[in-house]
Amino acid sequence: MARPRNKEDLLKAAEEKRELLTDSHREVVKRIEQFTNEQLFLEKVFPAVGGSVLGSYFVSSTSGHYNWAMKKLKAHQKNCK
Incomplete structure (x- = not known):
């Protein structure tokens, strides 16, 4: 991505990054929810x-x-x- 040249470009880039972060976070949470607490926190599972x-x-x-x-x-x- 090109470096922002003005405030509008900066705000647009920030919004795109926020969307990427939100999507990534949702994906991780979906993966976490596939496991039980026992699977997540018991040793040697x-x-x-x-x-x-x-x-x-x-x-x-x-x-x-x-x-x-x-x-x-x-x-x-x-x-x-």
């Missing part, structure tokens, strides 16, 4: 995740990642002032 539980991967790719991103955005905003 899915050997492929090693010594961890599947739920921890979903946490790190959703709320954990969102928290990390918000901290980065806030720090960037603070540096821009």
